[in-house]
Amino acid sequence: MSSRPIGIFDSGVGxxxxxxxxxxxxxxxxxxxxxxxAYCPYGDRPADEVRARALAVGRYLEHAGAKLLxxxxxxxxGAALERLRxxxxxxxxxxxxAVKTGAARSRNRKIGVMATAGTLRSERFARLVQSFxxxxxxxxxxxxxxxxxxxxxxxxxxxxxxxxETFVRPLREAxxxxxxxxxxxxxxxxxxxxxxxxxxxxxxxxxxxxxxxAEQILRxxxxxxxxxxxxxxxxxxGEPAKLAALVRRLWTEPADVQAVDI
Numbered sequence: 001m002s003s004r005p006i007g008i009f010d011s012g013v014g015x016x017x018x019x020x021x022x023x024x025x026x027x028x029x030x031x032x033x034x035x036x037x038a039y040c041p042y043g044d045r046p047a048d049e050v051r052a053r054a055l056a057v058g059r060y061l062e063h064a065g066a067k068l069l070x071x072x073x074x075x076x077x078g079a080a081l082e083r084l085r086x087x088x089x090x091x092x093x094x095x096x097x098a099v100k101t102g103a104a105r106s107r108n109r110k111i112g113v114m115a116t117a118g119t120l121r122s123e124r125f126a127r128l129v130q131s132f133x134x135x136x137x138x139x140x141x142x143x144x145x146x147x148x149x150x151x152x153x154x155x156x157x158x159x160x161x162x163x164x165e166t167f168v169r170p171l172r173e174a175x176x177x178x179x180x181x182x183x184x185x186x187x188x189x190x191x192x193x194x195x196x197x198x199x200x201x202x203x204x205x206x207x208x209x210x211x212x213x214a215e216q217i218l219r220x221x222x223x224x225x226x227x228x229x230x231x232x233x234x235x236x237x238g239e240p241a242k243l244a245a246l247v248r249r250l251w252t253e254p255a256d257v258q259a260v261d262i
Contacts, residue, residue: 002225005032005233006214007066007090009057012040012151013243014185015072016250018095019232021211022070026218028225030233032066034260037238041147042075043116043183050118054080055087060262062088067223068214071095074115074182074206078122091221093213096124097182098206100132105202106178109136112171115182117142125182139174143167147185153246155188161196164189168196180204188250235260 006026008019012035019031034057036042042050054076061069069092071077071084077094085092097119102111111133119125120140129138146163154160171179179201181187187205194203218224232255236243244257 002067002223003030004065004067005030006068006070007032007034007061007064008070008072009034009036009061010073010076010184011036011042012147012185013246013250014147014150014183014188015070016247017184017187017205018070018072018207018210020251021207022214023230023232025211025215026224027230028227029230030225031230032061032064033232033234034061034262035234035236035238035243036262037236037243039237040151041116042073043118043147044144045118047079047118047122050076050079051083054084056262058084058088058092060260062090066090068093068217070210070214072184072210074184075118075122078119078124081124091217093210093217095184095206095210096128097180098204098209099128099138099180101209102178102180102204103132103134103136105204106136108175108177110139110174110176111136112139112141112174112176112179113182114141114143114167114179114186116147117144119182137174139171139176141167141171143183143186147183150185150188151246153249155249156192160189160192164193164196168193171197176201178202178204181206231255234258237262
């Protein structure tokens with residue numbers, strides 16, 4: 001069992017930011033990653049469709065031998081986490097905006113949450129704010145199209161900055177001092193985002209906490225791999241050649257990218 005992979009999925013490459021943190025915490029683990037690129041981004045799709053895709057990909061990863069399943073997508077977590085846990089036999093870790101951490105770190109009690117429209121309109125996000133904002137003002141900022149341009153490879157430069165300015169301006173005007181990244185794609189543009197937000201604004205990413213949770217689960221169940229050098233295998237429902245070029249930019253080690261029909 002310990003030699004089986006950790007299954008991770010997202011609509012595109014965003015979940016690689018979570019895989020990166022898991023790799024740092026658990027370098028001996030083999031990671032099996034599904035980029036459901038044919039349906040990317042999930043954030044622009046109806047909740048029922050996202051739920052159906054999450055269940056299909058989750059079942060695929062279970063059948064492929066995953067010993068743990070990581071839903072490395074805030075939108076998919078909001079739409080499907082409970083159903084996914086009912087459907088597969090392995091433990092499932094979901095990802096959601098770190099509102100609690102953002103509220104704890106904020107000095108002026110004003111936090112921004114940058115996410116897809118699908119994440120921000122979910123009942124799970126509403127519950128997060130109600131349960132963990134602890135009286136802080138939460139400025140929910142939808143970012144339509146941002147995941148798309150990251151998928152296109154715009155990690156720096158004018159195209160990205162024009163898009164970011166649209167979403168950053170309301171947060172600056174609201175006076176937030178902490179911004180929570182509510183989409184895994186956004187971690188790959190954290191540096192230009194930080195420059196545009198200004199030096200007084202902290203950025204909170206959920207990925208390190210997900211990696212710590214994965215490590216806790218595997219060690220508690222005696223499923224952690226022996227020390228060594230695990231690898232990353234990427235499957236995509238889209239075009240492998242196109243995705244491979246971006247994966248090479250985002251992942252510092254060789255990674256095999258293959259097509260899959262799910």
